[in-house]
Amino acid sequence: DIQLTQSPSFLSASVGDRVTISCRASQGISNYLAWYHQKPGKAPKLLIYGASTLESGVPSRFSGSGSGTEFTLTISSLQPEDFATYYCQQVDSYPLTFGGGTKVEIK
């Protein structure tokens, strides 16, 4: 199975900060990686697919990069509605797997 390791697991930041979350795959997955965020009590929401393609309707302050085993999600200027838990997911092979999550909280 492909393991996804996210770092950090917890992040404290202020509105307006630039935030970067990393996701490392245990083996190469080309660009078959998606990013989601999830607010408490709500379903996850797709932000990025194909490692770097912004999902329709998602603000442009979100961006994704990487290929192979190293991936990054960047929020260029953190907004109040961005405080949530972020997950990466590999869709390269079965079983599909998610990273452990990164909780972004208000400093």
Next chain:
Amino acid sequence: EVQLVESGGGLVQPGGSLTLSCAASGFTFSDHYMDWVRQAPGKGLEWVGRTRNKAKSYTTEYAAAVKGRFTVSRDESRNSLYLQMNSLKTEDTAVYYCARAAVRGSGRPDFDYWGQGTRVTVSS
């Protein structure tokens, strides 16, 4: 508007069975792979299983933790997805989400729409 509405969750004893449903609307159901994802209390997301679309003969895939106990199926006439869960264990306690897999040229779709989730508690 795409909508996914799960139902069927509840309290069940270890060893028992439960069937979850997910009613889909607002899109051509037969075009999409459909998945189940769960989230144990205070934990992260865990993929459970998938049924592919009509073009791929509705074939299925499962996570090792549920293979042989859970069955993913779909009813195109009702635009519904199901998760039959047998031999339930306490570790199956979670919120279960149905998710629509996007149609991507890569053939490796992510999940572009999710339901609100239904809670399953396995306890004596």
